[in-house]
Amino acid sequence: xxxxxxxxxxxxxxxxxxxxxxxxxxxxxxxxxxxxxxxxxxxxxxxxxxxxxxxxxxxxxxxxxxxxxxxxxxxxxxxxxxxxxxxxxxxxxxxxxxxxxxxxxxxxxxxxxxxxxxxxxxxxxxxxxxxxxxxxxxxxxxxxxxxxxxxxxxxxxxxxxxxxxxxxxxxxxxxxxxxxxxxxxxxxxxxxxxxxxxxxxxxxxxxxxxxxxxxxxxxxxxxxxxxxxxxxxxxxxxxxxxxxxxxxxxxxxxxxxxxxxxxxxxxxxxxxxxxxxxxx
Amino acid sequence: xxxxxxxxxxxxxxxxxxxxxxxxxxxxxxxxxxxxxxxxxxxxxxxxxxxxxxxxxxxxxxxxxxxxxxxxxxxxxxxxxxxxxxxxxxxxxxxxxxxxxxxxxxxxxxxxxxxxxxxxxxxxxxxxxxxxxxxxxxxxxxxxxxxxxxxxxxxxxxxxxxxxxxxx
Numbered sequence: 379x380x381x382x383x384x385x386x387x388x389x390x391x392x393x394x395x396x397x398x399x400x401x402x403x404x405x406x407x408x409x410x411x412x413x414x415x416x417x418x419x420x421x422x423x424x425x426x427x428x429x430x431x432x433x434x435x436x437x438x439x440x441x442x443x444x445x446x447x448x449x450x451x452x453x454x455x456x457x458x459x460x461x462x463x464x465x466x467x468x469x470x471x472x473x474x475x476x477x478x479x480x481x482x483x484x485x486x487x488x489x490x491x492x493x494x495x496x497x498x499x500x501x502x503x504x505x506x507x508x509x510x511x512x513x514x515x516x517x518x519x520x521x522x523x524x525x526x527x528x529x530x531x532x533x534x535x536x537x538x539x540x541x542x543x544x545x546x547x548x549x550x551x552x553x554x555x556x557x558x559x560x561x562x563x564x565x566x567x568x569x570x571x572x573x574x575x576x577x578x579x580x581x582x583x584x585x586x587x588x589x590x591x592x593x594x595x596x597x598x599x600x601x602x603x604x605x606x607x608x609x610x611x612x613x614x615x616x617x618x619x620x621x622x623x624x625x626x627x628x629x630x631x632x633x634x635x636x637x638x639x640x641x642x643x644x645x646x647x648x649x650x651x652x653x654x655x656x657x658x
Numbered sequence: 659x660x661x662x663x664x665x666x667x668x669x670x671x672x673x674x675x676x677x678x679x680x681x682x683x684x685x686x687x688x689x690x691x692x693x694x695x696x697x698x699x700x701x702x703x704x705x706x707x708x709x710x711x712x713x714x715x716x717x718x719x720x721x722x723x724x725x726x727x728x729x730x731x732x733x734x735x736x737x738x739x740x741x742x743x744x745x746x747x748x749x750x751x752x753x754x755x756x757x758x759x760x761x762x763x764x765x766x767x768x769x770x771x772x773x774x775x776x777x778x779x780x781x782x783x784x785x786x787x788x789x790x791x792x793x794x795x796x797x798x799x800x801x802x803x804x805x806x807x808x809x810x811x812x813x814x815x816x817x818x819x820x821x822x823x824x825x826x
Contacts, residue, residue, distance in 0.1 A: 402732065403731075406735075410780050413732070414737065415781065418681050421684065429679065
């Protein structure tokens with residue numbers, strides 16, 4: 379059995395036992411490894427220690443319950459096997475930067491930062507190459523013209539935007555294509571702003587059908603996404619849920635800039651994308 | 659894989675220690691985890707201070723000891739890892755070094771070759787060999803004993819490593 383398959387059995391075991399009293403040694407048993415070897419393999423493939431992953435999954439599910447149910451904080455803390463409400467609050471604050479009670483009152487479920495249930499696809503993606511080791515760089519200001527809309531459920535609307543853009547910019551060649559996502563507060567309910575556009579020097583000749591967006595100079599972490607556009611979420615999950623907490627970096631804007639290369643017709647299918655995440 | 663059984667008196671080591679998840683920063687066999695960091699500290703210390711510790715004994719074997727059985731071992735994957743050298747006395751041990759005394763005990767000694775070194779040999783020893791051997795684990799630690807037969811991870815195929823498992 380491959381190492382990834384073994385580790386996946388431990389991940390499945392975690393999902394089945396989020397509210398049970400389980401130890402890292404039980405995860406190792408589920409994977410069929412000795413504890414010591416398991417810890418070595420797990421972090422090598424998942425980029426979290428087994429205990430950290432277990433805690434993050436518990437805290438993320440508990441965060442969901444805090445917002446979506448009427449349960450009391452103390453009951454949720456015990457449900458997810460925290461010894462006391464204080465231990466729970468401390469762990470919660472470490473992960474989300476806020477107390478569970480405040481989260482319950484004002485909390486929005488920003489899915490980006492909740493630890494996803496990792497799957498075989500995630501593990502294969504994480505271990506495919508070195509694209510998820512980011513390069514930190516200063517991007518100078520640039521301007522993009524294109525089309526933008528509020529997107530609630532991704533996929534189809536975004537594909538349609540690129541079609542519209544391709545029609546409007548039939549004669550343009552060799553311009554860098556960008557997909558820019560802005561997460562407004564409350565985006566889980568309202569949706570995100572997505573812009574499909576190309577980089578331009580001057581904007582005075584832009585068609586009135588298009589909008590212009592100015593991006594200020596930004597300090598960014600640049601990741602390479604390998605795989606289809608449909609798998610981009612795997613890279614984004616890694617960025618927000620694994621890299622961000624491990625690196626200690628903070629986001630400066632709720633913004634993602636994805637560079638698709640210069641061939642607009644192929645942009646959508648490009649198998650290697652650059653993802654820029656603005657950091658403080 | 660059949661072990662040799664040997665009897666050993668108290669083993670006194672001096673070296674460096676880590677407690678926690680040794681792989682918290684990096685898994686796999688890179689040097690960027692706590693085990694790799696211990697070895698770097700150990701090598702650097704001996705290169706620099708070999709003369710100051712000469713009087714303690716001249717053993718040239720390097721010990722990596724994994725100590726489990728703490729409350730957080732099963733729950734969180736925390737171990738003590740100790741990397742050091744055997745000594746014959748502990749007079750004037752420099753303050754930078756820790757002393758670790760391993761009790762007199764019987765050991766099952768397994769010699770790992772090549773790829774076996776990076777395999778899950780603890781499972782093979784504790785879950786497969788031990789239950790059928792008529793022995794049981796005597797202490798919550800095991801020793802990886804490095805000598806000139808270990809040629810480095812980059813020459814794994816030509817390397818050998820002895821594992822000492824305390825039994826009774």
